[in-house]
Amino acid sequence: MKPVLLLVHGWGFDAGFWAPLRAALDGYETVAWDLGFFGAGARPDLPVGRDVVAVGHSFGALWLLHHRPVAWRALVAVNGFGCFTRREDFPQGNAARPLQRMIAQFGAAPGEVVAAFRARCGCAESVPGALNAVALADGLRGLAQWDARPAVVELALCGRTDPLVPEAMSEASFPADVTQWHPGGHLLPVEDPGWCAARLRTFLELLG
Template sequence: MKTSRFLFVHGWGFDRNFWTSLRRAMGNHEGHSLDFGYFGQADLDYDWSEPFIAVGHSLGLLWLLNQPLAACSRLVSINGFSRFSADQNWPIGIPKRLTERMQTTLHRDAKKTVSQFYNRLGFPTDNAERIYDFMALNKGLEWLMTLDNRHISQEMASKISVLASDNDPIVPVSLTEACFPDPISIQWQKGGGHLLPLTEPDMCARFIRDVALYTE
């Protein structure tokens, strides 16, 4: 574990603290958690030139696929996807109107929009006072509707490891399978929902440790 450098990227509506339980379960390791700045200062600075193992959750994985990954030895997807939104050539994706609806409510009330998203995931609503950065949150929704990184994930197929849930309310099984076809293997967690790093931190940590051992 000491020889690997880890990079963690959270999904929409969360921050770097999303990884706290999982990283604690991993034990001693060198790593950095980026932050999209949805609730404060963004932190997206990283040295992409040195070898690292990247771990992306949901939108975090989609974003990672757009970054310079020449030095990335392994890419771990947890509840992730290489393309989210549907169009006429990708009908298996999620209809854009659903994300557009979130954008509309985001314009009216960012806190309410995030709370509704949390409720859909079965995640407790944070009642603490905090800053909601509309621009950052809206940019995340734009990424969900526009980014298509399927070709990149196929080019990196030998480096990708996928952990997914069979009852994910955001990323259905059919979408996961379409985003990560053979030869990419998928490890399915029964009944895990969309927040595996929060609901199953020990299992996720084992999965990442196994990936690191395979890499070494």
């Protein structure tokens, strides 16, 4: 029996982010959790007795590694990371100051911070709904504080021109033998869902 794919989106997005990839993965059952950045969120139950392959995009991969909400058979990171900010033993991470600036500005102008972040990611769509400021603020703190290394994943899909997760950061986060590169940016499941789906299908077939 095929595994069910548990999809977890990144910061500043919602479960609708996965729509293009879910369409491209026709034939596989997917369950998308919503972390509640715009509204209450939702975490539908997973089918009982089925293997789970967790797929996290960006912060979603870090969230999965940090919380480990289910026992998965494999974990796939898409534009992901096990630690976002620079550490003494992780100089490839992002500098803390820009993120601290986002956190400082968020209280006064949450909508502007989210919109600017989405634009930086390459998303031209408007914010999908009413902001859940508490959940978004918690997510920002997670980006600043969580360190889930070693980020043990079975597949990492990375973008060569990702403005949030540069090549060096991806190379330091994941072994070369589980990493596959796309020339695109930070929103690979939206930019090229066909490419992501093809890599996932191959991976799932090999997984058995």
